[in-house]
Amino acid sequence: MTMPHVDGDSPIIPAPELTLPALRQAVATVAPARLPEFFEDLQKAFVRAGDEDSVVPIRMFYRQWAVVVEIERYxxxxxxxxxxxxxxxxxxxxxxxxxxxxxxxxxxxxxxxxxxx
The missing domain is CATH 1.10.12 (Lyase 2-enoyl-coa Hydratase; Chain  A, domain 2)
Structure with a gap:
């Protein structure tokens, strides 16, 4: 594993899949206070995707929140x-x-x- 974890720092949940339901559940578990931010970012990503006629903003959203979860689960x-x-x-x-x-x-x-x- 490449994550610089402190000895004995075990993950509290497995790494989630990069899907909306899995990331939402992971954020709710490891950083529940950040759920409003998660939903705000989600809305912005979908608006931007529509404006740009591209899925890239949605993929960026998934990546951003997967990184948050990767850190917070340890x-x-x-x-x-x-x-x-x-x-x-x-x-x-x-x-x-x-x-x-x-x-x-x-x-x-x-x-x-x-x-x-």
């Missing part, structure tokens, strides 16, 4: 990402730099995992 990894996000507002530039690197590493690894490897 509690320790999610905590590390959220700590890094909070550290971005630190007055200490070295701490901000570390936070940017940490967040970037976590998000890139999640993208690689969603892409299959």
């Amino acid at each position: 509690p320790d990894t999610a905590r590390r990402l959220h700590a890094a996000e909070r550290a971005l507002s630190s007055p200490d530039s070295a701490e901000r730099d570390r936070a940017v690197r940490e967040a970037g590493d976590i998000v890139r690894a999640a993208h690689r995992e969603v892409e299959g490897g």
